Amino acid sequence: MANPSAVCNGHLHHHHHQKQNNLLKSGIYKKNGITKGTKKNGISNGTLYKKKFVEHFEQAPMYVAVFTFLGFGVGTIFGYLRDFMRAWGLEKRNVATEREQQKDFVPLYQDFENFYTRNLYMRIRDNWNRPICSVPGPQFDLMERVTDDYNWTFRFTGRIIKNVINMGSYNYLGFAETDVNALKTVTVELQKYGTGICSTRQEMGTLDKHVELEKLVAKFLGVEDAMVFGMGFATNSMNIPALVGKGCLILSDELNHTSLVLGARLSGATIRIFKHNNIQSLENLLRDAIIYGQPRSRRAWRKIIILVEGIYSMEGSIVRLPEIVSLKKKYKAYLYLDEAHSIGAVGATGRGVVEYFGMSPDDVDVLMGTFTKSFGAAGGYIAGKKDLVDFLRTHSHSAVYATSMCPPVAEQIIRAMKCVMGLDGTTQGLQRVRQLGKNTRYFRRRLHEMGFIIYGNDDSPVVPLLLYMPGKIGAFARRMLEKNIGVVVVGFPATPITESRARFCVSAAHTREMLDTVLNALDELGDFLHLKYSRYSKSSHPELYEETRLELED
Amino acid sequence: MDIKSMKNYLYWLYCQFELITCSYLMEPWEKLLFYTFNVTMLVMVLYTAYIFVPVHISTAFQFFLHLLGNQHENTVSVVK
Numbered sequence: 148m149a150n151p152s153a154v155c156n157g158h159l160h161h162h163h164h165q166k167q168n169n170l171l172k173s174g175i176y177k178k179n180g181i182t183k184g185t186k187k188n189g190i191s192n193g194t195l196y197k198k199k200f201v202e203h204f205e206q207a208p209m210y211v212a213v214f215t216f217l218g219f220g221v222g223t224i225f226g227y228l229r230d231f232m233r234a235w236g237l238e239k240r241n242v243a244t245e246r247e248q249q250k251d252f253v254p255l256y257q258d259f260e261n262f263y264t265r266n267l268y269m270r271i272r273d274n275w276n277r278p279i280c281s282v283p284g285p286q287f288d289l290m291e292r293v294t295d296d297y298n299w300t301f302r303f304t305g306r307i308i309k310n311v312i313n314m315g316s317y318n319y320l321g322f323a324e325t326d327v328n329a330l331k332t333v334t335v336e337l338q339k340y341g342t343g344i345c346s347t348r349q350e351m352g353t354l355d356k357h358v359e360l361e362k363l364v365a366k367f368l369g370v371e372d373a374m375v376f377g378m379g380f381a382t383n384s385m386n387i388p389a390l391v392g393k394g395c396l397i398l399s400d401e402l403n404h405t406s407l408v409l410g411a412r413l414s415g416a417t418i419r420i421f422k423h424n425n426i427q428s429l430e431n432l433l434r435d436a437i438i439y440g441q442p443r444s445r446r447a448w449r450k451i452i453i454l455v456e457g458i459y460s461m462e463g464s465i466v467r468l469p470e471i472v473s474l475k476k477k478y479k480a481y482l483y484l485d486e487a488h489s490i491g492a493v494g495a496t497g498r499g500v501v502e503y504f505g506m507s508p509d510d511v512d513v514l515m516g517t518f519t520k521s522f523g524a525a526g527g528y529i530a531g532k533k534d535l536v537d538f539l540r541t542h543s544h545s546a547v548y549a550t551s552m553c554p555p556v557a558e559q560i561i562r563a564m565k566c567v568m569g570l571d572g573t574t575q576g577l578q579r580v581r582q583l584g585k586n587t588r589y590f591r592r593r594l595h596e597m598g599f600i601i602y603g604n605d606d607s608p609v610v611p612l613l614l615y616m617p618g619k620i621g622a623f624a625r626r627m628l629e630k631n632i633g634v635v636v637v638g639f640p641a642t643p644i645t646e647s648r649a650r651f652c653v654s655a656a657h658t659r660e661m662l663d664t665v666l667n668a669l670d671e672l673g674d675f676l677h678l679k680y681s682r683y684s685k686s687s688h689p690e691l692y693e694e695t696r697l698e699l700e701d
Numbered sequence: 702m703d704i705k706s707m708k709n710y711l712y713w714l715y716c717q718f719e720l721i722t723c724s725y726l727m728e729p730w731e732k733l734l735f736y737t738f739n740v741t742m743l744v745m746v747l748y749t750a751y752i753f754v755p756v757h758i759s760t761a762f763q764f765f766l767h768l769l770g771n772q773h774e775n776t777v778s779v780v781k
């Protein structure tokens with residue numbers, strides 16, 4: 148609806164009346180602007196969500212769970228057998244042990260706790276910590292390594308596997324690049340400032356680059372002020388203790404990242420966990436907190452803060468932000484949103500989940516994010532009202548003790564952010580955001596059609612593909628590498644024990660051909676390893692029928 | 702062609718067995734141990750079935766005949 152008080156050819160009031168009369172005549176709009184009819188996509192005006200929110204968390208058939216437990220059972224039995232042989236000297240021990248003189252002391256290395264690491268993880272360890280030797284763009288080069296003693300030690304053959312398609316790096320907008328033109332400003336800053344800061348923010352480590360970056364981040368997010376830190380993990384773990392303390396309540400999502408959990412535990416506040424993305428659970432906790440207060444003294448909580456993430460990296464699910472904001476306003480709690488994976492990756496112009504849901508950044512009290520994922524750099528930020536950021540500048544552990552961000556990295560973030568915002572004069576940033584959206588939707592749609600079980604929201608660029616059985620984790624990663632595709636597989640303890648998965652990170656730098664190569668490889672591998680458990684698959688391989696069979700009937 | 706596709710199918714089934722029971726991850730001597738154990742168990746089950754199943758089936762057959770017809774061979778005497 149156009150601004151009703153716009154001046155039109157100098158006839159201000161006349162235009163205003165006419166417009167109103169027209170609208171009232173057509174009967175669609177009431178006087179205060181609420182539409183009667185439904186908006187597009189069947190979402191009426193009363194709901195909080197402006198577009199469809201589709202998430203999948205399909206359960207596999209029962210036999211899959213049975214086989215998974217069977218696999219773990221066999222692995223455990225053989226683990227006990229190997230431990231027995233190691234304890235009785237029938238086999239060489241490769242793990243750390245105490246010296247002979249210290250055998251009677253209290254044990255330094257708790258043997259049983261590492262049972263899983265020793266007996267299951269070691270067997271498939273060659274799929275992790277693979278050293279790469281190029282920039283982690285859409286393709287990278289891998290150093291080949293072999294093992295002679297079943298993954299206890301590795302040695303490099305010296306060969307380099309070239310152009311492995313990268314489906315594991317958090318390179319959402321494709322800013323991890325070595326193009327000389329793109330990195331021109333970064334090289335200039337490198338030559339001007341060098342690489343080391345050698346100081347903390349509060350001493351002599353605040354450069355004009357940091358001030359410029361913070362102003363840019365605040366403008367990008369649409370908030371009053373921002374502060375940047377050198378490390379993303381440290382941003383969470385060092386700043387949450389500055390914001391909350393004893394006598395405060397933290398309500399944290401079940402599947403929050405370790406940095407949030409560590410920050411919450413370090414703060415000394417009481418922590419209560421609500422079920423993942425479950426608003427009922429959160430509301431119950433809030434009501435209990437307000438009604439009953441602190442555990443023994445029954446006093447009111449000093450602060451109640453809700454910790455959520457924008458996109459959860461193991462599930463690919465997006466937070467239900469509109470509902471959480473309405474809950475927070477109703478019960479007067481604070482909201483801390485960790486947009487590590489969602490900044491730059493979702494939203495029409497890449498400004499994160501706040502823009503994705505069409506909300507205002509004033510609704511969220513503390514906006515936190517990292518520059519590692521979408522901006523091809525390192526570090527994190529906290530943004531919000533000016534009072535909050537000024538408080539953090541003096542009270543955060545990171546500001547007092549941690550070295551500040553180094554200037555070339557700050558310049559990389561500045562140039563990437565300017566590109567996304569369009570301030571460098573091109574539409575390249577917007578194109579990247581759109582390309583990421585297209586790639587995400589294409590990749591997810593094709594995987595659903597093929598019949599794999601995929602978790603998460605349809606718009607999230609993190610795509611977890613469920614593998615379930617421990618034997619398939621190793622087989623999947625090795626065979627994908629043979630086909631020249633690098634994937635990240637995750638098992639226990641990062642995921643629940645029965646739900647091991649392969650996690651793909653779609654990037655704006657992936658071309659359609661690369662995605663098709665990956666999808667064809669996945670199709671083949673899915674048939675060979677029998678991974679297509681989904682019961683809701685649409686047509687796989689819509690065959691192109693050639694209409695050469697004409698049945699002529701007499 | 703049929704033999705080839707049959708062999709491929711059997712190979713695929715063997716791969717599935719390896720993946721599901723984690724024998725894909727085992728070292729060769731562990732695999733030997735595991736397969737020996739499995740094959741021994743299977744052979745014992747089959748041998749037991751071979752010995753006892755005919756006897757069980759004939760006993761069950763007689764039981765059901767007795768239940769339904771109530772005509773035991775011994776009760777019917779041929780009087781000459």
